[in-house]
Amino acid sequence: MSTDGLDPVIHAPARLRIVAALAQIARDDTIAFPRLQRELEMTAGNLSTHLRKLEDAGYVQVTKTHEKRTPVTYLALTPEGRTALRTYRTALTAILGGSS
Template identity: 75%
Template sequence: MTELDTVIHAPARLRIMVVLAQLDRGDAIAFPRLRSELDMTAGNLSTHLRKLEDAGYVAVTKTHEKRTPVTYLALSDTGRTALTGYRSALASILGGTT
């Protein structure tokens, strides 16, 4: 049987991955915008992003705009590949059902 990537499989992390996958390669989204899109608390989103970042699936860029710190998030190439694999594994598992 095909294994699902447990890093992605958590519902909150799957939602994060799907939203980030909608961005073009090289594009990033600001943390507050992602939080709003997902309707998650900052703490919950941060926790899940850390797991995805530790796995190499999400690239985190911290910078400043004027004097305000800003965090940008993007799906890494590794993350895109992992999500494609996850989708394939899920399709394989569900393929035998009606």
């Protein structure tokens, strides 16, 4: 955590967009990688790179499976990821001088 309270893992613009998008999904639901990629208009490589950092931090759960014979990747924000986003939002609001 940085001294201003902004989590550097979430603070990167692409990762903030990913976490914000995943936060819109119900807690017990997931989104398929291609759908998130389309919604965020990111390349597969760029999205994968940022997801790895979020996964390493424990903020995103990545589930790889097969449907029929096709590999599918599902994504979800973990409870830790939801907490980190709330904390980030509170810190950002405080920096901007608003109330949380």
